[in-house]
Amino acid sequence: MKFTKMHGLGNDFIVIDGFKEDISIIEKKAKILCDRHFGIGADGILILLPSDIADLKMRIINSDGSEATMCGNGIRCFALYAYTRKIVNKKKMEIETLAGIIKPEIIVNKDIVEAVKVDMGHYSLLKEDIPMQGNTKEEAVDFDLIVDNSSFKATAVSMGNPHCIIFTEDVESIQLEGLGPKIENHPYFPKRTNVEFVEVISDSQLKMKVWERGAGITLACGTGACASAVAAHKKGLVKDKVTVKLPGGDLFIEIMEDKKVFMTGPAKEVFSGELELSYL
Numbered sequence: 001m002k003f004t005k006m007h008g009l010g011n012d013f014i015v016i017d018g019f020k021e022d023i024s025i026i027e028k029k030a031k032i033l034c035d036r037h038f039g040i041g042a043d044g045i046l047i048l049l050p051s052d053i054a055d056l057k058m059r060i061i062n063s064d065g066s067e068a069t070m071c072g073n074g075i076r077c078f079a080l081y082a083y084t085r086k087i088v089n090k091k092k093m094e095i096e097t098l099a100g101i102i103k104p105e106i107i108v109n110k111d112i113v114e115a116v117k118v119d120m121g122h123y124s125l126l127k128e129d130i131p132m133q134g135n136t137k138e139e140a141v142d143f144d145l146i147v148d149n150s151s152f153k154a155t156a157v158s159m160g161n162p163h164c165i166i167f168t169e170d171v172e173s174i175q176l177e178g179l180g181p182k183i184e185n186h187p188y189f190p191k192r193t194n195v196e197f198v199e200v201i202s203d204s205q206l207k208m209k210v211w212e213r214g215a216g217i218t219l220a221c222g223t224g225a226c227a228s229a230v231a232a233h234k235k236g237l238v239k240d241k242v243t244v245k246l247p248g249g250d251l252f253i254e255i256m257e258d259k260k261v262f263m264t265g266p267a268k269e270v271f272s273g274e275l276e277l278s279y280l
């Protein structure tokens with residue numbers, strides 16, 4: 001099975017061309033493929049597939065084998081892969097995901113790909129969209145979340161996938177390994193959640209650390225950066241253009257009046273290889 005290793009700010013993916021490769025065992029073997037000692041190593045797997053309603057379809061498998069509905073860093077890698085291999089022969093493309101059609105655009109300067117800007121679709125703060133216990137039309141802003149004996153004020157945002165955002169004065173002091181899995185699996189979130197701890201640096205800069213649903217600590221999360229910017233904007237902490245600083249680098253987020261979110265950031269190809277299927 002041929003594969004390509006890519007990353008967006010260190011959030012890394014195994015990209016597999018489903019037009020050419022047999023993908024039937026990928027989901028079952030995701031854990032070993034993503035294992036950093038016994039496999040290729042990645043936070044997740046991206047699979048290219050044909051679509052009836054868009055240029056391509058992207059399936060996202062987390063490193064624990066669960067299927068994700070959307071992936072912000074992943075879609076930038078996916079779009080770059082499709083563009084450089086001329087699978088999609090245009091800079092602006094439409095990609096079908098389980099969260100709907102997402103629209104990446106390859107930004108080229110003097111023939112060099114500089115970044116990928118993505119129309120991420122609309123955010124929602126409604127509990128029923130996240131989904132969150134209560135499943136109501138109420139917005140999940142500043143609710144009390146108790147983990148072990150600590151109480152947090154949290155805000156949940158759907159970017160096509162669920163995010164639970166907690167603002168903190170000092171993001172470096174947060175013990176993500178301990179809190180992350182407990183919040184990911186908190187009974188408030190029937191489909192689990194991604195978890196972001198966020199420090200406000202200024203009205204245009206946030207610092208964020210993430211615990212991803214189905215993957216654990218990662219160096220960056222695109223949908224998480226969008227969700228954090230949305231939560232901060234909703235609470236009046238930032239304006240509508242925000243740089244989110246992540247352990248792997250920066251993402252630029254723009255929030256529009258109609259609740260659309262744009263994300264701009266890099267995507268990089270690292271290497272390609274071939275895996276002996278009998279190994280799996």
Ligand SMILES: N[C@@H](CCC[C@H](N)C(=O)O)C(=O)O
Pocket residue numbers: 011044060062067068069070071072073074161162194212213214215218220221222223224
């Ligand atoms: N790394 C991603 C998000 C990947 C999916 C997530 N773990 C989930 O299950 O929702 C990003 O960059 O957005």
